Amino acid sequence: xxxxxxxxxxxxxxxxxxAALARGEGDDxxxxxxxxxxxxxxxVSTLGSPMGSQTVCASTTLGARIDEIxxxxxxxxxxxxxxxxxxxxxxxxxxxxxxxRWPGAWAALRELELGALYAFPLFVGxxxxxxxxxxxPVARELSRADVAGLSTLASLxxxxxxxxxxxxxxxxxxxxxxxxxxxxxxxxxxxxxAAENGIGVDDALLLLRGHAxxxxxxxxxxxxxxxxxxxxxxx
Numbered sequence: 434x435x436x437x438x439x440x441x442x443x444x445x446x447x448x449x450x451x452a453a454l455a456r457g458e459g460d461d462x463x464x465x466x467x468x469x470x471x472x473x474x475x476x477v478s479t480l481g482s483p484m485g486s487q488t489v490c491a492s493t494t495l496g497a498r499i500d501e502i503x504x505x506x507x508x509x510x511x512x513x514x515x516x517x518x519x520x521x522x523x524x525x526x527x528x529x530x531x532x533x534r535w536p537g538a539w540a541a542l543r544e545l546e547l548g549a550l551y552a553f554p555l556f557v558g559x560x561x562x563x564x565x566x567x568x569x570p571v572a573r574e575l576s577r578a579d580v581a582g583l584s585t586l587a588s589l590x591x592x593x594x595x596x597x598x599x600x601x602x603x604x605x606x607x608x609x610x611x612x613x614x615x616x617x618x619x620x621x622x623x624x625x626x627a628a629e630n631g632i633g634v635d636d637a638l639l640l641l642r643g644h645a646x647x648x649x650x651x652x653x654x655x656x657x658x659x660x661x662x663x664x665x666x667x668x
Contacts, residue, residue: 446468446469446471447582447585450466450468450469451585451589454466454586454589454590455589460489460490461490462477462489462490462590462593462594463475463477463490463491463492463496463565465586466565466567466583466586466590467492467567469579469582469586470567472551472573473493473568473569473570474493474495474567474568474569475490475491475565475567476488476490476492476499476500476566477490477565477594478503478504478566479555480504480511480512480515480561480562480563481561482647484562484563484594486563488501488504489563489594495545495568496568498545499545499547499550499566500566502538506535506537508535509535509538509539509542509552510535510550510551510552511563511566513552514564515563515564516561517554519554520551520552520553520554520580521552522575522580523549523550523551524549524572524573524574524575525548525549526542526548526549527546527548528572547568547569548569548570548571549569549572549573550566550569552565553565553567553583553587555587555590555594556591557592557639558640559644559647559668560595565583565590592636595639595642595643595646596639598646599642599646618660619641619652619656621656621660622659622666623638623641623656624637625659625660626638626640626668628666629665629666629667630667640668641655641656641659641668643668644668
């Protein structure tokens with residue numbers, strides 16, 4: 434039986450983690466996630482398109498190995514979390530019954546003598562990015578409040594990774610060079626995306642850019658489709 438952790442999670446721990454992730458300083462996205470619920474380790478990875486499969490950060494060499502197994506095999510709790518867009522909880526890896534869902538990864542992860550493994554999806558709108566996995570050498574249970582809090586933190590990690598990818602491609606301000614009328618259409622589409630999704634304009638613009646990035650299209654073309662209602666603004 435796993436030991437319950439965080440039945441009454443400290444709001445301060447999640448607030449501090451959220452503040453650290455919101456600042457977006459440095460490359461360590463793992464520590465805030467791990468510290469929010471006092472888990473021994475965390476690993477952040479991008480999976481599949483559009484960013485490719487790679488480890489972004491890992492708290493320990495064990496975390497890097499957990500990620501390597503899943504990336505090599507193309508299966509595991511991190512892939513399942515991304516594909517289902519829902520957290521995957523394995524409170525007791527050695528005694529659980531999840532093996533049928535990812536048999537190869539299950540067998541390999543159990544050889545690492547892991548006790549617990551939790552995976553949270555990373556995505557922005559329809560753009561799948563990757564996952565965050567938290568792990569423990571002993572069986573541990575996270576409360577519903579912990580899982581909800583970590584899901585919120587994962588959304589901050591998602592935004593950070595997408596912004597980095599756009600910045601590396603020089604795509605953050607790409608629409609600014611497309612002319613006056615293109616910019617106006619991008620602004621209009623951003624407003625529509627914000628209204629339909631109930632989010633702020635900054636997040637709406639990130640959503641618009643992320644959709645364009647994943648589709649390999651210019652932002653102005655995606656914006657034109659949104660304005661013309663050829664593309665659902667609930668990206």
